[in-house]
Amino acid sequence: MLNGFRFLPSPFQPIFLITRSISHVHDDRFLDSFDAFFQRCFTFQQARQLHSQLVLTTAHRVPFLAARLIAIYARFGFLSDARKVFDAIPTEGLHHLLLWNSIIRANVSHGYHEDALELYAEMRKLGFLPDGFSLPLVIRACSSLGGVDLCRIVHCHALQMGFRDHLHVVNELVGMYGKLGRMEDARQLFDGMFVRSVVSWNTMVSAYAFNCDSLGASRVFKQMESKGLQPNSVTWTSLLSSHARCGLYDETLEFFKRMKTRGVETSAEAVAVVLSVCADMAEVEWGKEIHGFVVKGGYEDYLFVKNALIGAYGKHQPMGDAHKVFLDIKNKNLVSWNALISSYAESGLCEEAYAAFLQMEKSGSDGQSPVRPNVISWSAVISGFAGKGHGEKALELFRQMQLAKVTANSVTISSVLSVCAEVAALNLGRELHGFAVRNLMGDNILVGNGLINMYMKCGDFREGHLVFDNIKGRDLISWNSLIGGYGMHGLGENALRTFDEMIRAGMKPDNITFVAILSACSHAGLVAAGGNLFDKMVREFRIEPNVEHYACMVDLLGRAGLLKKATDIVQNMPIEPNEYVWGALLNSCRMYRHTDIIEETASQILTLNSKITGSFMLLSNIYAADGRWDDSARVRVSARTKGLKKIPGQSWIEVRKKVYTFSAGNLVHLGLEEVYTILEELALHMVSENYKIDSCYSQEFVYDEPKHFLQTESREARCYVMP
DNA sequence: AGAATATATG
Numbered sequence: 001m002l003n004g005f006r007f008l009p010s011p012f013q014p015i016f017l018i019t020r021s022i023s024h025v026h027d028d029r030f031l032d033s034f035d036a037f038f039q040r041c042f043t044f045q046q047a048r049q050l051h052s053q054l055v056l057t058t059a060h061r062v063p064f065l066a067a068r069l070i071a072i073y074a075r076f077g078f079l080s081d082a083r084k085v086f087d088a089i090p091t092e093g094l095h096h097l098l099l100w101n102s103i104i105r106a107n108v109s110h111g112y113h114e115d116a117l118e119l120y121a122e123m124r125k126l127g128f129l130p131d132g133f134s135l136p137l138v139i140r141a142c143s144s145l146g147g148v149d150l151c152r153i154v155h156c157h158a159l160q161m162g163f164r165d166h167l168h169v170v171n172e173l174v175g176m177y178g179k180l181g182r183m184e185d186a187r188q189l190f191d192g193m194f195v196r197s198v199v200s201w202n203t204m205v206s207a208y209a210f211n212c213d214s215l216g217a218s219r220v221f222k223q224m225e226s227k228g229l230q231p232n233s234v235t236w237t238s239l240l241s242s243h244a245r246c247g248l249y250d251e252t253l254e255f256f257k258r259m260k261t262r263g264v265e266t267s268a269e270a271v272a273v274v275l276s277v278c279a280d281m282a283e284v285e286w287g288k289e290i291h292g293f294v295v296k297g298g299y300e301d302y303l304f305v306k307n308a309l310i311g312a313y314g315k316h317q318p319m320g321d322a323h324k325v326f327l328d329i330k331n332k333n334l335v336s337w338n339a340l341i342s343s344y345a346e347s348g349l350c351e352e353a354y355a356a357f358l359q360m361e362k363s364g365s366d367g368q369s370p371v372r373p374n375v376i377s378w379s380a381v382i383s384g385f386a387g388k389g390h391g392e393k394a395l396e397l398f399r400q401m402q403l404a405k406v407t408a409n410s411v412t413i414s415s416v417l418s419v420c421a422e423v424a425a426l427n428l429g430r431e432l433h434g435f436a437v438r439n440l441m442g443d444n445i446l447v448g449n450g451l452i453n454m455y456m457k458c459g460d461f462r463e464g465h466l467v468f469d470n471i472k473g474r475d476l477i478s479w480n481s482l483i484g485g486y487g488m489h490g491l492g493e494n495a496l497r498t499f500d501e502m503i504r505a506g507m508k509p510d511n512i513t514f515v516a517i518l519s520a521c522s523h524a525g526l527v528a529a530g531g532n533l534f535d536k537m538v539r540e541f542r543i544e545p546n547v548e549h550y551a552c553m554v555d556l557l558g559r560a561g562l563l564k565k566a567t568d569i570v571q572n573m574p575i576e577p578n579e580y581v582w583g584a585l586l587n588s589c590r591m592y593r594h595t596d597i598i599e600e601t602a603s604q605i606l607t608l609n610s611k612i613t614g615s616f617m618l619l620s621n622i623y624a625a626d627g628r629w630d631d632s633a634r635v636r637v638s639a640r641t642k643g644l645k646k647i648p649g650q651s652w653i654e655v656r657k658k659v660y661t662f663s664a665g666n667l668v669h670l671g672l673e674e675v676y677t678i679l680e681e682l683a684l685h686m687v688s689e690n691y692k693i694d695s696c697y698s699q700e701f702v703y704d705e706p707k708h709f710l711q712t713e714s715r716e717a718r719c720y721v722m723p
Numbered sequence: 724a725g726a727a728t729a730t731a732t733g
Contacts (some may be wrong), residue, residue, distance in 0.1 A: 132724085133724080136724060167724085168724050168725095169724095171724065171725070172724075172725090175725080197724090197725090198725080199724060199725040200725085201725095202725050202726070203724095203725060203726095205725095205726090206725075206726065209726090232725095232726095233726080234725055234726045235725095235726085236726090237726045237727075238725085238726060240726095241726080241727075267726070267727085268726095268727075269726045269727040269728085270726085270727085271727090272726095272727045272728050273726090273727065273728085275728075276727085276728065276729090279728095302727085302728095303728085304727050304728045305727085305728075306728085307727090307728045307729070308727075308728040308729090309728090310728085310729090311728070311729070333728095334729080335727095335728055335729050336728090336729085337729085338728090338729035338730075339728070339729050340729090341729080341730090342729055342730065343729095345730085374729095374730095375730070376729055376730045377729085377730080378730085379729095379730040379731080380729075380730050381730095382730085383730065383731075409730080410731080410732095411730050411731045411732090412730075412731090413732095414731055414732040415730080415731070415732075417732070418731095418732060418733085421732095445732085446731060446732055447732080448732090449732045449733070450731095450732045450733095451732095452732090452733090453732065453733060454732095476733080477732060477733045478732095478733085479733090480733040481732080481733050482733095483733090484733065485733095510733095512733055513733090515733095516733075
């Protein structure tokens with residue numbers, strides 16, 4: 001029987017009473033038994049019961065007990081309850097550092113870093129000197145807030161307080177510099193330590209892991225072994241995560257196996273890493289296998305393992321199993337919800353993701369911990385809609401996110417920027433640029449690439465290039481965005497020049513680079529250059545052409561009127577042509593009025609189980625233009641029987657920071673009749689600049705490629721004329 | 724005291 005408590009009726013139903021009077025509370029044995037009980041509190045309800053029992057005897061004001069209560073509430077995510085316990089302490093009770101440490105810890109572990117620092121300041125004002133437990137917490141809060149200056153200040157503060165050689169404090173400082181991405185500083189601190197514990201080594205390995213440096217992590221790992229130190233399960237886990245973060249999935253799994261053969265205990269954390277690798281590898285079967293392993297090994301007790309399991313099941317459909325795991329979790333936390341939402345989003349089920357998001361906002365009413373959406377939740381739904389082409393919805397959610405006072409991070413910004421690029425929302429894009437600079441994300445590669453892409457697609461080449469020039473550590477995506485932007489606007493020469501520069505800079509082009517450069521050639525009619533590049537791609541860069549590359553080539557040749565060569569490619573390509581390839585051919589036939597090939601191509605498209613309505617509509621329009629109304633109707637019926645519905649083509653104009661979406665014929669309804677006047681002016685302008693206008697209807701313009709935008713100097717609007 | 728799961732641009 002535990003001293004001080006009487007359990008009723010079984011030890012697993014820890015409903016208990018404090019039987020001793022408050023004077024015994026300071027008794028060490030009492031505290032031990034209290035701790036033993038404390039360890040068994042597994043649910044929030046049990047914590048509440050414990051609290052009310054303590055309140056009955058006013059023992060909740062005893063600093064030791066209060067500190068433990070704070071910790072238990074924090075464990076279940078009820079920070080406000082933890083705070084209540086803290087606030088209930090009478091002033092004289094606050095003279096216990098333990099209490100301050102526990103409330104600061106509660107705040108730090110739940111991401112309330114500013115609050116933690118405020119509490120620390122308050123504590124200092126009362127004259128407390130921090131100990132070896134408070135300082136690491138404060139350092140952690142600063143490093144999570146991420147400001148370099150703040151981190152420097154806290155480093156100085158630690159030195160001033162005399163913790164220069166304090167093991168825990170220096171360990172935390174090493175971790176802090178790692179999180180800032182300043183590995184040289186971390187290394188220097190680490191090298192200067194007189195005494196290093198396993199924790200110090202582990203901090204270094206995980207710092208490299210955090211910075212996606214698997215080589216650095218492996219180096220420290222080996223160094224540790226060569227010094228005769230035994231890497232423990234934490235070291236191994238960090239090593240695993242360093243490889244997982246670099247996308248080295250096979251290596252991660254290899255290390256996981258080696259960990260077992262070396263007799264190192266497989267930690268729950270390591271299992272979570274492996275599950276995340278399964279999620280990224282689309283290896284649902286392995287996920288299932290590991291699920292068995294999880295159940296057998298008792299890892300199910302760990303929430304984060306279950307959360308990882310949601311990802312492993314949910315990333316690649318069907319979502320049933322993931323949802324089952326989710327529903328099974330008793331104390332769902334933020335990550336559980338985010339894993340569910342992002343699984344839906346990644347599977348392309350953006351409406352379901354949004355539904356889960358809304359449900360999350362209402363969470364907490366069922367006795368579970370209330371969870372509010374954070375940056376990641378918002379980013380996940382936004383990118384879900386963005387990925388499905390629902391740009392408008394994505395932008396609307398982004399606005400809502402700002403109203404909800406959730407600060408966007410580089411990931412959010414990059415997703416929203418890609419929407420801006422798609423819907424040509426240049427002004428919003430500029431706004432985001434400003435936001436990024438103000439929030440010190442100017443150097444972020446994700447944001448930088450998003451900006452390049454956005455500016456280029458919106459036609460602001462100067463600004464796009466400026467961002468490109470100033471970006472540090474530009475990567476393949478930066479180059480691809482630049483080339484793709486030029487290509488899209490028909491500036492083939494610029495695209496080619498950029499491609500050459502890229503090669504000279506020692507960058508290795510990938511298949512996406514070639515899609516960009518080949519389509520740039522076809523938009524600009526650079527037939528010879530395109531052909532050369534296609535050869536180069538295969539011979540020199542050893543990149544196997546995919547359907548997209550073939551579609552580009554068919555488009556390139558067909559557009560130039562080389563219909564024979566284009567058809568040859570379609571007939572001889574080693575992979576099955578898809579709707580894009582046939583569509584490119586069809587379009588060329590239309591341009592050059594080659595009715596004989598049209599028939600052949602048309603029948604191919606009709607037999608294809610294509611989900612692309614564009615080709616059907618193109619075909620139908622060709623027949624209609626030829627006066628073959630029966631054939632035209634036949635194609636439309638065929639599209640309808642396949643369950644295809646044409647989403648009307650849309651155009652955008654951005655006037656005074658508002659994006660107007662419209663499709664042919666509805667301008668009068670929107671009160672934008674004057675747009676027609678502008679369009680007519682543009683059409684005349686295009687004719688005078690020798691751009692070919694394919695067909696011109698009374699209320700609807702269909703311009704042929706090259707897609708080109710023209711800026712009207714006289715008005716403040718930029719018009720993008722889409723085909 | 725240290726490890727872990729959720730968002731990522733072309």
